[in-house]
Amino acid sequence: MRLYFAFTLLIALATTASAQQQLRPDVSRNGPQLGEARTQFIQFGIEITAKGGSVNGLICTVPVPLDWPEQQIRVVAEHTDDEITKVSYRTLSDTVKQMRVELAHLDAGKTAKVLVTYEVRRHLMTAPKNTDELRIPAKPGRDLRIYLGPSPYIDSTHSKIRKLAKDTIQDKQTDWQKVEAIYDWVRDNIEYINGPIKSSYQAFKDKNGDCEELTSLFIAMCRANKIPARMVWVPGHCYPEFYLEDADGKGHWFPCQAAGARSFGAMPEWRPILQKGDNFRDPDRRGKKLRYVSTFLTGKKRAGDGSPSVKFIQKNVGKPPKPLF
Helix, strand or coil, X not given: CXXXXXXXXXXXXXXXXXXXXCCCCXXXXXXXXXXXXXXXXXXXXXXXXXXXXXXXXXXXXEEECCCECCEEEEEXXXXXXXXXCEEEEEEECCCEEEEXXXXXXXXXXXXXXXXXXXXXXEEEEECCCCCCCCXXXXXXXXXXXXXXXXXXXXXXXXXXXXXXXXXXXXXXXXXXXXXXXHHHHHHHHCEECCCCXXXXXXXXXXXXXXXXXXXXXXXXXHHXXXXXXXXXXXCCEEEEEEEXXXXXXXXXXXXXXXXXXXXXXXXXXXXXXXXXXXXXCCCCCCCCCXXXXXXXXXXXXXXXXXEEEEEEEEEECCCCCCCCC
């Protein structure tokens, strides 16, 4: 799988923390059930060095994790060098959080760094026992509509994908069975092969792809059947989740493993969720639609300025650092 970064990315992520049972947030009996949890301590940040002269007017953005029903986040330590002008946070589409770092000036040879350490508690997930009453939403709200149309590399309106999607579910009785039929079709017919990124239609045509293509094709077929679906991104991998409502009209997002061991409506995954979704607009990258919100650097360059050497940091630190308070 490919995660896209404008500059050098340092990743040293391992799930070495011992598994432990944790207090669990409330979940509906009709939605995914939370199982055992594992706690990790992960640093996110940026390190900038001015080479060949001073640098001026830099803006860097770094995606950082959010709370989800299956994941709880807590900041346990943070460090900001004096040279950093401003650190702020914002969310995009309510499913991606960005740390935004502003650096007005950095003298030649100097280094400025921002590091934030998160405690990330991630739960395993299992499917509900009774799925017969789960339904495709009849009147999806505005917040779901983005997960019903095409996205970058997700060709949900392509005529051949629409026909395939309809044919795949035509003899299924329940809506859960319809989604599972799509899931099994993708896994049975698309061979897992690593390669350059391609669209869901191209993966269908080639009959192969990696976790991004298998996930994209599953999502495209769901959306063609008016089933909300979206991508979930974890370090080095992605998988889809789909949305159904229970008999009370309450909606639930259910995960499944498009590439890897079969897991439908459940997720045996410890890696932290970095973001969810596949169709974003970043205010610092105007005019571009993003399927994944990567790290990003932009800024002014004046005559005589040096060049910034940038390291985007994402690493497991194994144990909690010194507490904030």
